[in-house]
Amino acid sequence: MERYALDICCHCRDRGDDVLVITRDARAVDDVFRRKGIEVRFAPLGGFLSYHAVKGVCDVLNESSEPTAIHCHNTRDAFSALTARRLLGRHDIRVILTRHYVRRAGRSPFHRFVYRNVDHMVFVSRIAKQKFMSGWHWKGRYASDDINAKVIHNSLNIELQPVTAEPSKGPATAMYLGRLAPDKGLEELIDALVILRPMKIRLRIVGTGHPDYVDSLRRRALNAGVMHMIDWPRHKENTEDFIRMSHFGVLPSSAPEAFGMSNIEFMKEGRPIICTDNGAQPEYITHNKDGILVPPGDVESLAREMRRLASSSELRMQIGQAARHRFEEELSWSRFIDRLYPLYTS
Numbered sequence: 001m002e003r004y005a006l007d008i009c010c011h012c013r014d015r016g017d018d019v020l021v022i023t024r025d026a027r028a029v030d031d032v033f034r035r036k037g038i039e040v041r042f043a044p045l046g047g048f049l050s051y052h053a054v055k056g057v058c059d060v061l062n063e064s065s066e067p068t069a070i071h072c073h074n075t076r077d078a079f080s081a082l083t084a085r086r087l088l089g090r091h092d093i094r095v096i097l098t099r100h101y102v103r104r105a106g107r108s109p110f111h112r113f114v115y116r117n118v119d120h121m122v123f124v125s126r127i128a129k130q131k132f133m134s135g136w137h138w139k140g141r142y143a144s145d146d147i148n149a150k151v152i153h154n155s156l157n158i159e160l161q162p163v164t165a166e167p168s169k170g171p172a173t174a175m176y177l178g179r180l181a182p183d184k185g186l187e188e189l190i191d192a193l194v195i196l197r198p199m200k201i202r203l204r205i206v207g208t209g210h211p212d213y214v215d216s217l218r219r220r221a222l223n224a225g226v227m228h229m230i231d232w233p234r235h236k237e238n239t240e241d242f243i244r245m246s247h248f249g250v251l252p253s254s255a256p257e258a259f260g261m262s263n264i265e266f267m268k269e270g271r272p273i274i275c276t277d278n279g280a281q282p283e284y285i286t287h288n289k290d291g292i293l294v295p296p297g298d299v300e301s302l303a304r305e306m307r308r309l310a311s312s313s314e315l316r317m318q319i320g321q322a323a324r325h326r327f328e329e330e331l332s333w334s335r336f337i338d339r340l341y342p343l344y345t346s
Contacts, residue, residue: 001073001100002029003261004124007157008071009038011337012344022060048079048110057084067092069344075106078114096343098122102256102279104135120343121149124259125280131256150343153284154259155336156268163270163324164244166317171200172310174274175246177239178262180209185252185276186217188299193226195303201310203250204231206242240269248309248316249273254296257281267291267327272319274305284331290322 005021013019020039023030030040043056057080061068070085070093072078078097085093097118102125105111115121123129129151167173178184186205193203205217221227233242243249249266250273257263257279266273267290275281277293285291292309294301309316 001098002032003156004098004100004154005071005073006033006036006038007155007333008337008340009033010036011157011333012341013038018064018066020060022057043080045077045080048076048108050080053077053080054083054087057081058088061085061088061090061093067094067345069094069096071096071098071344072118073098073100075111075114078118079110082114082117094119094344096120096122098124099128099132100124100258102128102131102258105132107135119148122340122343123149123151124154125283126151127256127280127283128258150339152336152339153280153331154261154264155331155333156261156264157333157337158240158268160268160328160332161240163320166247166271166313166320167245171202172247173202173204173245174248174250174306174310175204175206175242175266176250177206177243177265178251180205180207180214180217182213183253183255185254185296187220188252188254188297188302189250190217190221190224190226190230191299192303192306193221193229194224195300196307196310197226197229199307199310201306202229202231204233204242204246206233206239239265243269243271246271248320249275250302250306251275252294252296252302253279255279263291264327264331267323267331270320270324272309272316272323274302274309284326285323288319290319290326292319 009019009021020041021033022041022043024045025042033040041060044050044052046053061084070081072081078095081095085095095118099121129149176189180186221230243266249271251262253276259280263273263275263281274292274294276296278296281293285293287293292305294305
């Protein structure tokens with residue numbers, strides 16, 4: 001969500017809009033925005049009935065009488081924004097809510113208030129919208145009767161560069177990029193390395209997570225005898241260099257992904273990816289054409305596809321080129337923002 005919001009903030013600022021982000025005073029998040037020159041304000045955002053959260057939003061809105069768009073990324077913050085709008089009597093304020101999860105709609109009165117009053121609800125994938133709709137049913141009414149919903153696939157606000165050739169020396173390198181968390185399929189990925197141990201293949205794991213969980217992954221790799229096959233470089237904000245030093249990506253999430261930003265980072269760089277088929281991935285990846293899809297939790301299928309990519313530079317080039325083409329045609333930043341930005345101004 002932070003990357004999604006940051007990219008939008010930078011775009012709007014570059015258009016000449018006045019932009020600021022309201023956060024909960026979390027340094028790890030705030031510093032990312034500050035480094036890009038985005039103004040950061042704090043408010044004790046939290047529960048639905050937080051007086052201080054509403055007051056914090058009201059204080060920001062009172063600084064300007066210009067038409068304003070508030071883009072929220074969870075239901076509680078949207079409730080605070082809608083309440084502030086109503087208290088101030090500001091009909092020039094638009095509230096947009098993006099749903100970043102594959103979850104059913106909440107059923108409390110607070111949730112229904114938000115769903116019916118936001119100006120637009122954006123879903124990052126069709127599966128996110130379908131899951132949301134499956135949980136909405138109240139007194140014979142369905143979500144389609146109450147909300148203005150749109151599906152807009154995510155993108156990356158980065159200038160496209162020519163695709164770089166894959167490394168010509170050393171073993172084939174697979175790369176995982178993303179959060180290090182139990183729902184990302186990292187245990188299965190380490191187990192797949194056990195099957196691939198006779199091959200010359202390396203795995204690069206790039207991301208951050210809870211230290212205890214990261215330690216458990218290291219112990220798993222050590223006990224399985226594959227620790228020597230894994231690189232654990234220190235995570236950095238600019239990950240393009242890591243991707244370019246890899247031959248393909250592997251992102252075997254066990255939980256349904258609402259979208260999967262890491263997937264399109266590899267596609268943008270013209271690198272083939274192996275990912276699971278249990279989320280939005282099939283919406284923008286066609287199996288064996290511009291990516292490879294495997295069932296979640298299937299270690300043998302994961303190892304088989306990793307072996308197939310690691311063994312064939314021709315296959316990697318074919319799928320990588322198709323992935324880059326699909327990114328340019330369907331997932332480009334211009335396509336994304338041309339659909340999103342009018343929601344702020346219409």
